[in-house]
Amino acid sequence: MTENQRVDACAHALVKSDMPALGNILTEAHKSMRDNMGASTDRLDFLVDTAGLQTGCLGARLVGGGFGGSCFALMPMTDVENFISAMQLAFKNKYDTDLPAYPVESNDAASVWRVYD
Known part of the structure; x- marks a missing residue:
C-alpha cells in the first residue's frame, strides 16, 4: 500500500x-x-514494536523528525496509564535511560469556515 492509499484508508477508518x-x-x-x-x-x-505488544494499543508509528522523532501510539484513554508504565519500564531495561511520555487526547477535528463579506 502506498502512502496515498494509506491516507485514503485512514480517512475511511476515521x-x-x-x-x-x-x-x-x-x-x-x-x-x-x-x-x-x-x-x-x-x-x-x-518503541513501535513494544507498543504493539501492550494491552489496548491499536497501533503505533514514528512522528516528528525522522532519525530521532517520537513514537505515537493509539489506544483508549483507559489504557494510557498502564501503557506508559510498561513502555517506560521496557525502555529503561533496554537502554538504561528514562523515557518521557506525553499523553494526548483527541479533540474536535479541524474544519473549514467560509467567511463572506
Missing part, C-alpha cells in the same frame, strides 16, 4: 470510527517509513 483499522494503518505506515524511506532508528523501532 469516518467509520474504525479505530482498530486506524491503528493497523499507523503501524503499517511506520513499517513503510522504516523500510522504504529509512526514516527510523533502532529506538523508535523498539
